[in-house]
Amino acid sequence: MAKKVVATLQSGQSKKMTKVVKMVKSSKSEAYVFEEKVMNADEVDAYLKK
Template identity: 50%
Template sequence: MAKKTVATLQTGKEGRSYTKVIKMVKSPKTGAYIFDEQMVPNEKVQEFFKK
């Protein structure tokens, strides 16, 4: 199943223009840390981490 996902993301030039970013965020309810994972365009990576 992972091969299908990778194959669909890398078709043409569009697949390489996205980056998977992971940010650790503290939950306001429990105080525990959770991970926020998203696929964002390469030019928006810095904006993702500034939020």
């Protein structure tokens, strides 16, 4: 089973995913917190500009 999954990932059929960590200021405690999100690599720039 594992060989089939690895072959699928290497063939380019799956989308390239990226983990994005963004530092934002909390509205409750005024401290900085980190938001982690896994998204498509094409959407990273738009997410970070928000």
